Amino acid sequence: DAMVIQNPRYQVTQFGKPVTLSCSQTLNHNVMYWYQQKSSQAPKLLFHYYDKDFNNEADTPDNFQSRRPNTSFCFLDIRSPGLGDAAMYLCATSIQGGNQPQHFGDGTRLSIL
Protein backbone atom coordinates (compact mmCIF):
# COMPACT_ATOMS: atom_id res chain seq x y z
CA ASP A 1 0.00 0.00 0.00
CA ALA A 2 1.35 3.36 -1.01
CA MET A 3 1.98 5.50 2.05
CA VAL A 4 3.47 8.63 0.49
CA ILE A 5 1.63 9.39 -2.71
CA GLN A 6 2.72 11.93 -5.26
CA ASN A 7 0.63 13.17 -8.14
CA PRO A 8 1.09 13.32 -10.97
CA ARG A 9 4.00 10.96 -11.74
CA TYR A 10 4.91 13.05 -14.77
CA GLN A 11 4.17 16.72 -15.28
CA VAL A 12 4.91 18.83 -18.32
CA THR A 13 4.57 22.59 -18.18
CA GLN A 14 5.59 25.54 -20.28
CA PHE A 15 8.38 27.90 -19.45
CA GLY A 16 7.01 30.47 -17.00
CA LYS A 17 3.66 28.76 -16.47
CA PRO A 18 2.92 28.08 -12.78
CA VAL A 19 2.72 24.46 -11.75
CA THR A 20 1.68 22.67 -8.57
CA LEU A 21 2.84 19.24 -7.46
CA SER A 22 1.01 17.38 -4.74
CA CYS A 23 1.89 14.92 -2.03
CA SER A 24 -0.31 13.06 0.39
CA GLN A 25 0.49 10.61 3.15
CA THR A 26 -1.34 7.97 5.12
CA LEU A 27 1.33 7.62 7.80
CA ASN A 28 0.16 10.53 9.96
CA HIS A 29 3.72 11.78 10.14
CA ASN A 30 4.10 15.31 11.37
CA VAL A 31 7.06 16.27 9.18
CA MET A 32 6.84 16.55 5.39
CA TYR A 33 9.68 17.42 3.02
CA TRP A 34 10.21 18.42 -0.57
CA TYR A 35 13.40 17.50 -2.40
CA GLN A 36 14.62 18.36 -5.87
CA GLN A 37 16.70 15.72 -7.66
CA LYS A 38 18.27 16.59 -10.97
CA SER A 39 19.65 13.96 -13.30
CA SER A 40 22.62 12.08 -11.81
CA GLN A 41 22.60 14.29 -8.72
CA ALA A 42 21.72 13.80 -5.09
CA PRO A 43 18.30 14.79 -3.78
CA LYS A 44 18.48 18.32 -2.44
CA LEU A 45 16.19 19.51 0.34
CA LEU A 46 14.08 22.51 -0.64
CA PHE A 47 12.00 22.92 2.52
CA HIS A 48 10.09 21.02 5.13
CA TYR A 49 7.10 21.41 7.40
CA TYR A 50 7.19 20.41 11.02
CA ASP A 51 3.46 20.34 11.65
CA LYS A 52 2.46 23.77 10.36
CA ASP A 53 5.87 25.34 10.84
CA PHE A 54 7.53 26.01 7.50
CA ASN A 55 11.32 25.70 7.24
CA ASN A 56 12.94 26.96 4.07
CA GLU A 57 16.51 26.02 3.11
CA ALA A 58 18.68 29.08 2.67
CA ASP A 59 19.48 28.35 -0.98
CA THR A 60 15.95 27.45 -2.11
CA PRO A 61 14.95 29.91 -4.86
CA ASP A 62 12.03 32.25 -4.16
CA ASN A 63 10.32 30.73 -7.18
CA PHE A 64 9.55 27.67 -5.05
CA GLN A 65 6.83 27.79 -2.44
CA SER A 66 4.91 25.26 -0.43
CA ARG A 67 1.59 24.84 1.30
CA ARG A 68 0.46 22.34 3.88
CA PRO A 69 -3.28 22.71 4.44
CA ASN A 70 -3.50 19.73 6.79
CA THR A 71 -1.41 16.85 8.15
CA SER A 72 -1.98 14.64 5.13
CA PHE A 73 -1.29 16.97 2.23
CA CYS A 74 1.59 19.12 1.10
CA PHE A 75 1.95 21.06 -2.17
CA LEU A 76 4.93 22.37 -4.05
CA ASP A 77 4.21 25.48 -6.12
CA ILE A 78 6.66 26.66 -8.76
CA ARG A 79 5.60 30.16 -9.70
CA SER A 80 7.51 30.68 -12.92
CA PRO A 81 9.31 27.50 -13.94
CA GLY A 82 12.54 27.87 -15.83
CA LEU A 83 14.36 25.26 -17.88
CA GLY A 84 16.69 24.67 -14.93
CA ASP A 85 13.77 23.54 -12.79
CA ALA A 86 13.29 20.36 -14.79
CA ALA A 87 13.92 17.61 -12.27
CA MET A 88 12.40 14.85 -10.20
CA TYR A 89 10.61 16.27 -7.16
CA LEU A 90 10.45 13.96 -4.20
CA CYS A 91 8.16 14.25 -1.22
CA ALA A 92 9.08 12.56 2.05
CA THR A 93 7.64 12.24 5.54
CA SER A 94 8.94 11.38 8.96
CA ILE A 95 8.05 11.44 12.62
CA GLN A 96 9.72 14.29 14.42
CA GLY A 97 12.36 13.33 16.92
CA GLY A 98 13.89 10.03 17.93
CA ASN A 99 16.02 9.72 14.82
CA GLN A 100 13.35 8.43 12.50
CA PRO A 101 13.99 7.67 8.82
CA GLN A 102 12.28 9.61 6.08
CA HIS A 103 9.89 7.75 3.80
CA PHE A 104 9.74 8.87 0.19
CA GLY A 105 7.04 8.99 -2.42
CA ASP A 106 7.71 7.86 -5.98
CA GLY A 107 8.32 11.39 -7.13
CA THR A 108 6.98 13.66 -9.85
CA ARG A 109 9.19 14.13 -12.88
CA LEU A 110 8.76 17.68 -14.12
CA SER A 111 9.60 18.67 -17.68
CA ILE A 112 9.66 22.27 -18.92
CA LEU A 113 8.93 23.06 -22.56
Added chain:
Amino acid sequence: EDKVVQSPLSLVVHEGDTVTLNCSYEVTNFRSLLWYKQEKKAPTFLFMLTSSGIEKKSGRLSSILDKKELFSILNITATQTGDSAIYLCASLRGANNLFFGTGTRLTVIP
Protein backbone atom coordinates in the same frame (compact mmCIF):
# COMPACT_ATOMS: atom_id res chain seq x y z
CA GLU B 1 30.86 23.28 4.04
CA ASP B 2 29.07 20.01 4.71
CA LYS B 3 30.03 17.05 2.54
CA VAL B 4 28.86 13.50 1.96
CA VAL B 5 31.14 11.65 -0.45
CA GLN B 6 30.36 8.23 -1.83
CA SER B 7 32.70 5.88 -3.59
CA PRO B 8 32.94 4.37 -6.04
CA LEU B 9 30.66 6.46 -8.24
CA SER B 10 29.73 3.35 -10.18
CA LEU B 11 30.44 -0.33 -9.97
CA VAL B 12 29.75 -3.29 -12.24
CA VAL B 13 29.87 -6.78 -10.76
CA HIS B 14 28.71 -10.28 -11.61
CA GLU B 15 25.89 -12.05 -9.83
CA GLY B 16 27.18 -13.72 -6.70
CA ASP B 17 29.92 -11.18 -6.05
CA THR B 18 30.19 -9.28 -2.77
CA VAL B 19 30.38 -5.50 -2.92
CA THR B 20 31.31 -2.79 -0.44
CA LEU B 21 30.06 0.74 -0.91
CA ASN B 22 31.70 3.60 0.94
CA CYS B 23 30.39 6.82 2.40
CA SER B 24 32.39 9.49 4.19
CA TYR B 25 30.84 12.55 5.72
CA GLU B 26 31.64 15.88 7.27
CA VAL B 27 28.49 17.56 8.45
CA THR B 28 27.57 19.93 11.22
CA ASN B 29 25.19 18.75 13.92
CA PHE B 30 25.42 15.13 12.79
CA ARG B 31 22.71 12.83 14.18
CA SER B 32 22.73 9.70 12.04
CA LEU B 33 23.76 8.16 8.75
CA LEU B 34 21.17 6.63 6.46
CA TRP B 35 21.36 4.38 3.43
CA TYR B 36 18.73 4.33 0.71
CA LYS B 37 18.31 2.27 -2.47
CA GLN B 38 16.96 4.12 -5.48
CA GLU B 39 15.82 2.34 -8.58
CA LYS B 40 13.72 4.25 -11.06
CA LYS B 41 11.47 5.80 -8.45
CA ALA B 42 11.60 6.78 -4.81
CA PRO B 43 14.57 6.12 -2.55
CA THR B 44 13.75 3.11 -0.40
CA PHE B 45 15.02 3.16 3.17
CA LEU B 46 17.62 0.52 4.03
CA PHE B 47 19.40 1.42 7.27
CA MET B 48 19.76 4.17 9.83
CA LEU B 49 22.98 4.14 11.85
CA THR B 50 23.42 6.25 14.94
CA SER B 51 26.04 4.45 17.00
CA SER B 52 29.56 3.49 16.02
CA GLY B 53 30.56 -0.11 15.57
CA ILE B 54 27.12 -1.69 15.65
CA GLU B 55 26.42 -3.61 12.47
CA LYS B 56 22.91 -3.56 11.10
CA LYS B 57 21.84 -6.45 8.89
CA SER B 58 18.93 -7.12 6.60
CA GLY B 59 19.23 -10.29 4.58
CA ARG B 60 22.25 -9.99 2.33
CA LEU B 61 22.77 -6.33 3.20
CA SER B 62 24.68 -5.00 6.17
CA SER B 63 26.05 -1.66 7.21
CA ILE B 64 28.22 -0.15 9.90
CA LEU B 65 29.17 3.34 11.03
CA ASP B 66 32.48 4.70 12.32
CA LYS B 67 31.84 8.06 13.98
CA LYS B 68 35.49 8.58 14.81
CA GLU B 69 36.66 8.27 11.22
CA LEU B 70 33.39 9.68 9.83
CA PHE B 71 32.48 6.96 7.41
CA SER B 72 30.07 4.14 6.79
CA ILE B 73 30.08 1.10 4.56
CA LEU B 74 27.27 -0.84 2.99
CA ASN B 75 27.98 -4.48 2.16
CA ILE B 76 25.96 -6.62 -0.19
CA THR B 77 26.81 -10.31 -0.35
CA ALA B 78 25.80 -12.77 -3.08
CA THR B 79 24.61 -9.95 -5.31
CA GLN B 80 21.61 -10.44 -7.58
CA THR B 81 20.46 -8.53 -10.64
CA GLY B 82 17.68 -7.04 -8.49
CA ASP B 83 20.35 -5.28 -6.45
CA SER B 84 21.11 -3.06 -9.43
CA ALA B 85 20.28 0.47 -8.31
CA ILE B 86 21.76 3.70 -7.07
CA TYR B 87 22.68 3.48 -3.40
CA LEU B 88 22.41 6.80 -1.61
CA CYS B 89 24.08 7.68 1.64
CA ALA B 90 22.71 10.61 3.64
CA SER B 91 23.62 12.34 6.87
CA LEU B 92 20.87 13.55 9.14
CA ARG B 93 21.81 17.04 10.30
CA GLY B 94 19.80 18.07 13.31
CA ALA B 95 16.30 16.73 13.61
CA ASN B 96 15.10 16.92 10.03
CA ASN B 97 17.74 17.84 7.50
CA LEU B 98 18.94 14.95 5.32
CA PHE B 99 22.04 15.76 3.32
CA PHE B 100 22.65 13.27 0.52
CA GLY B 101 25.70 12.07 -1.31
CA THR B 102 25.51 11.68 -5.08
CA GLY B 103 25.23 7.92 -4.82
CA THR B 104 26.93 4.81 -6.10
CA ARG B 105 25.43 3.24 -9.20
CA LEU B 106 25.63 -0.55 -8.86
CA THR B 107 25.06 -2.76 -11.86
CA VAL B 108 24.88 -6.52 -11.33
CA ILE B 109 25.20 -8.55 -14.50
CA PRO B 110 24.04 -12.16 -14.76
